[in-house]
Amino acid sequence: QVQLVESGGGLVQTGGSLRLSCAASGRTFSSYSMGWFRQAPGKEREFVAAISSTGGSTYYEDSAKGRFTISRDDAKNTVNLQMNSLKPEDTAVYYCAARIGRGITTSTVAYAYWGQGTQVTVSS
DSSP: OOOEEEEOOEEEETTOOEEEEEEEOSSOGGGEEEEEEEEOTTSOOEEEEEEOTTSSOEEEOGGGTTTEEEEEETTTTEEEEEEOSOOGGGOEEEEEEEEESSSOOOOGGGOOEEOOOEEEEEEO
């Protein structure tokens, strides 16, 4: 089992940047593929980015491509999401998620472990 704690959210102006971090407990972090999801008020939780257990593969939702970068540091048991050129439509609660396995998936049901979320607000 793994526990996840997100940090790094906040209020930023349009065009600004934020770096989200997710700290994971446990000794087998390298066995988990990791994902970032977000949920805006009144909307379903949606996929943002994912990284494989080896870190060799990444995948992004279309609106995140070219602006967001997911990375992992297995020595520190962390996964990060660097977000640049932020837009008001990026405003949401951002969640870190983990699943056992190498592959990448965008489906929320495939991830067994979730953090509590961190709020990102982008002002226009």
